[in-house]
Amino acid sequence: MTSKAYKCGPFTAKAYKKAVGKGYEVGITLAGQSVFVGNFIHAKEANAWWAKMNLEVRKFGNKYHLGKKTPQTWFAKFMSNYMYKAYYAHLDTQFTKYNRGFAQAVRRDEKKFSAIKKTYARNAHHMSARRAA
Secondary structure: OOEEEEEEEEEEEEEEEEEOOOEEEEEEEEEOEEEEEEEEEEEEHHHHHHHHHHHHHHHHHHOOOOOOOHHHHHHHHHHHHHHHHHHHHHHHHHHHHHHHHHHHHHHHHHHHHHHHHHHHHHHHHHHHHHHOO
């Protein structure tokens, strides 16, 4: 498990990345309350989001300065919404990349299938012509 603490005004947020079952969980807690949780299947994806998430937490802390009287529940909700917005923007870039890669693979496989289909159709027809009644 990897963790990191961030000071956001009067609050301390803790970011973590850990293996859970066959996947990975990356999240943020604030005073023991879960603010954000993201789940990943592959370590490479979890590590990429971990780096991006830590950047986003620092940007959030620098952009939104809080006073000592800021309500913790409001701050947790605000930070949660901010992090989920960044998370889904990150996933959109990943899904676009995967969609493009799989679309290319399908086109390549369809070309191969067409060539194989022609070969099998020709061989099957040829074999049936040799049969005796």
